Amino acid sequence: MLLIHNGLVITCNEEDDVIEAGAVLMAGDEIKEVGSSEDLLERYPEAERIDAEKNIVMPGLINAHMHLYSTFARGMDLKTDQPPKNFLEILEKLWWRLDNTLSEPEDIYYSALAAILEGIKRGTTTIFDHHASFGLIEGSLDIIKQAVEEAGIRASLCFEASDRQGKDLTQESLEENVRFIEELEAEENNYLSGLFGLHASFTLEDDTLAHIGDILSDLEVPCHLHVAEGRADVRDSKKRGYKNIVERLDKYGIWQPGTLAVHGVHLTEEEYELLAARDCHLVHNPQSNMSNAVGAADLPKARDKGLGIVLGTDGYTTDMFASLQVASILSAHQAGDPRVGGEIAQKMLFSANPELASKTFAKKLGSLEEGAGADVIIVDYQGPTPITEDNYYGHILMGLTGDKVITTIAQGEVLLKNREVKVLDDEKFTAKCKQQARKFWRKF
Secondary structure (H helix, E strand, O other): OOOEEEEEOOOOOOOOOOEEEEEEEEEOOOOEEEEEEHHHHHHHHOOOOEEEEOOEEEEOEEEEEEEEHHHHHOOOOOOOOOOOHHHEEEHHHHHHHHHHHOOOOHHHHHHHHHHHHHHHOEEEEEEEOOOEEOOOOOHHHHHHHHHHHHHHEEEOOOEEEEEOOHHHHHHHHHHHHHHHHHHHHHHHOOOOEEEEOOOOOOOOHHHHHHHHHHHHHHHOOOOEEEEOOOHHHHHHHHHOOOOHHHHHHHHOOOOOOOOOOEEOOOEEEEEEHHHHHOOOEEEEOOOHHHOOOHHHHHHHHHHEEEEEEEEEEOHHHHHOHHHHHHHHHHHHHHHHOOOOOOHHHHHHHHHHEEEEEHHHHOOOOOOOOOOOOOOOEEEEEOOOOOOOOOHHHHHHHHOOOOHEEEEEEEOOEEEEEEEOOOOOOOHHHHHHHHHHHHHHHHHH
16 A cells, blocks of 8 residues: 655545645555545555655546547758748648658657656656557558657547548548557457547548548447647638538547547537537647647637536646646636636636546546545645645745646555655656657658
């Protein structure tokens, strides 16, 4: 058993309990008790101990949309005369070229594990990843699976199906999704999951969508896809004779319950309503949307239509605390109303993301309570003012950042302790990762 004690425990449970001088007891991948340090130390003297030193103890964070493959883009020369001037050019000059260049297993492995480790250092214990490597499709999800298992986190994986590289590679991308999902079903673990990945609808033909709809009907799994991130997606659906994007995809059965509709920047209220009726989730990625200058989804309208909204990073960052902060202020700025944003952002990260992850992995996540999964972080923060059930979110929003994370535990295993990675030699790995990145940049 492992006992974290002497911490200010923010449980994020249904009662929003905050426990001063609190403790969390874990055995394997299960929280056994949450209570006072004095009580649990006395009753479990044999447990391995981690002293939180009065810092915050809280659930591990969940990233609802990530691109692990994007790691090598950081600092990379695009080798183009003119920088991208709009979102479509960003895709053409950067991302579609990058995923074509991902052609070696080492490219995929190092880019994935580097981003996972960076997330661990910032308190992320669960990731919903959306992968693309058209230079190496078959078996690519197994490479990421290996990185996930070595790091010790939970992850949902998929491959981005698209017609932009021709029908042969389309078929390979479909087969990679199906193969991975079926193999995971046979394994029956609670730390890996497979969704069916799609790129934006403007890179998918109707016959491909019809084929995917048939596959989804057989597999009974949700999708993970980009929707209305840029206006090109909207124009494409109308050009094909559809009222809107959501209607087009609905025709082919893409909106399976639990599907992650990523971005949704240019969706209408009618589309939000249909997604809500199909029990899907809108995934908000505020920093990425701002960086790509595509706009931002109207979260209050989506919420009012009953659509569940979760929070991701889209590969822009590995820091969910940063994503939370930007989500809060962007909504207020967008609405011109300081009252808008805080409540929606809080619900995304500390309610909706845990609900999504709990359903995906068939285990209560995102809460420190008896029976929940043992995903726990310690954050270096004691605060200049009291922290209570009523105000803890304000402390998280204004005082916590990813680089304040001291310790990260996932599935009951200590992945980071006193800011030191415990699952591998971080220094050696980083050196090898840089070597692989240089090699990749030469190919790009």
